[in-house]
Amino acid sequence: MQIIDLHCDVLEKLTRLENVDFRNDSRLDANLNNLKAGNVKVQVFAIFIHPSVPQERKFLEAARQIEAFHTKVLSEPEMIHITEWNQINDLEDGQIGAVLSLEGCDCIGDDLEKLRVILDAGVKLVGLTWNYENEVAYGTLEDSSKGLKPFAKDVIDLLNERNIIIDVAHLNEKGFYDLLPLSKYILASHCNARTLCDHPRNLTDDQVKQLVNHGGRIHVVFYPPFIQKGEDHATIETLVKHVEHLSNLVGIENIGFGSDFDGIEPLFVEKLSNASEFPNLIQALLEKFTEDEVNLLAYSGLVNFVSTIEGRKM
Template structure:
């Protein structure tokens, strides 16, 4: 069974390492080439994430450095890894190849300069979040006042992303920003969020939001971070399955996917601590969903979603 994971923070880990870390098989990494191969991963999305303690110029330069790390440490050394810059490339991958996509986790790196955003578009990002958890020049994050919407510059950002057929990721937006984005964005997805009905956390989505994403034609990819799953001290795969069942109930199984957030989390679901353990989650879905539905959640739903994106 193929797997598509819409979110990991390996680039940030590699950028912060004091000594070189091999993406191939370093046991310190939660996502490695060998694990991707072992789990038959077809596509891994690599987020560009920067520390919001940096000043505006430093943020841009750090984000550019992570693009360089993506090529130097993920793509160039390994013939199996293929940089996907157009979704149609995914259909052309050989059986021994793994697609790698760049995403921008929040627009902090661009400040209020559309030219900087264009730089990342030119670098090949195919998904873009408008914020992380905090306010920037574009919008307000999940930890901000939920009544504040997209800023005027944010509407320019959305227009540019739409013009390049880039998926806009709503996972980190506050509530009003979410609704504003749904009105203006062409392609919308939540790359790593869960159901707020199950776990009342600002990073999760209310049922009304889930339905609105589905009506927009979008998908929701569940995240593996325990605080987004349960308040229990020990969180199990069964706890995460509750979210997947609820998402499927609200938006149908055909609009659900995976967004692990590996390398971006410091707490873990039992037996779901790295890429090689994702099959444990898929196995737990057996008997709840059909084999075809599980294949969809694992990868095929997202492939169907991108098949509808207009070619650039």
Template sequence: MNIIDMHSDALLKLYQTQGEIQFKDAAELETNMERLKKGKVKVQAFAVFIYPDIKAEQKFQVALDQIHYFYTDVLGNNPNMKLIKEWSDIEHLKENEIGALLTLEGVDAIGNDIKKFSILYQLGVRSVGLTWNNANLAADGAQEKRGAGLTTFGEEIVAFNNEHKMFTDVSHLCEKAFWDVMNVAKYPIASHSNSRAIMNHVRNLSDQQAKAMFEKDAMVHMVYCPQFVKDKENVTIADLIEHIDHFCSIGGEKNIGLGSDFDGITTKIMQLEDASMQQNLLNELLKNNYSEELVKGFAYENFMRHLPK
């Protein structure tokens, strides 16, 4: 089955090595092209992420540098990698092509300048998380003790997303900011979050949050980070499926997708260590009495039914 994966940090690794590794087959990349092909990943989202400790005046340049490697290496050196700039581009991918989608994980890079945000849109960013775990000028992240909501500037960003048919990603928001976004976003999405009812971690969604997403017909994408799955040494695919089971039990059957967080996590779920192993999750779901129709939904089709219009 084809897969759409809504979160990878491969661009960060390409930036950190300053082009010394190649997207095509670098062993250091869990989402290199060869592994995407083997795992039948049809669309891969590539996040632009800026560490909070980078100096404010350097952050926008770091974002541009990551996008540089997206265009010169991911796309430029691999003709079968195709830029997704319009949502309809996904439907037009040929059999041997893989779609590449730019996303933004935290808007720290733009400071308080909406013009910079517009530039990132022009460069292809189509899904935007307002924060990482920290606070910025748009909102507070999941690990910010203050726990404040969306700022006026944050509302301006969400309005831009709404106007330009972009997703507003809630995965790293604190709860107050989550609810503020839900009140104003036309296209909310959780690119990489699991169930807090199964694993009580601040990065996961409570049942109240998850139900709000499902009621708004928004997608929630499962993340493969072991710390968000289960509190034990060797986390398995069966442990991840518990989160899918739970979300299905509260109305999420048609709103579940995948968001691996490969290249952004240091430990891995057993038998799900890189993009080449993505089919292992689908096979285990089929063995767990999920119908082929439901599994295709989780893998690809649910996302295609929820594209911004």
């Protein structure tokens, strides 16, 4: 069964580690060989700038990750750059679609031109924050009562104009509710159910329902502390419970995968430690859902979602 994974942090490793090979480097959870073994058909690669990077260097680091995407990921003949969502339907056997996302607007500061440059590089999803405050909004580890900042309107208007999906995965609760009526396309790329695991990075039942009511989706994340509260380990069966809960809440067609591979080590779900082990998760899901339902979760639900978005040639 084919997979779409909405989040990995390969690009940060490609710019930080020495002599790293995207095709088969064992230091990469989502290297090319693992993606192929896991039947991943589309992989979203996040531009993530660590908060320890000085503000004046963050845009340069984003540019370095975009360069690594082109020189190390897209240099592999199997990897196809997705700049319009409808290209997913044109992928041939053996090809894997590669999508760019921006995990937080920290790197743009208060400069909208920097965001335009990043979007022009082919970014299709943008999160307003990571875990902490920036010039746009407040992250999930900030005061949940603080909402979007004034600059957020300019950012959101540009993203809506470009038909860019806005990702709420790291946005705090007040910012989430402020964003809903303003966003054109919206989803949570890597979050779980807070009802089952009370962590600020997960969404409450009301948030999940409101997200889907506004046309959005939620993609479950494979990080054990977001699956089982206070635990550094988790089983696939425990992760499946989040899928079951969310399915009962909003329907399986509105759920997907956002592994966060290469951003979660050394903590992994048992038998789900890299992209090659996606079939283990699929098998566990097939014990709870029909094959058609699991296909919606793994692949076609997201394809249906992006089919409503007008393509934009880069």
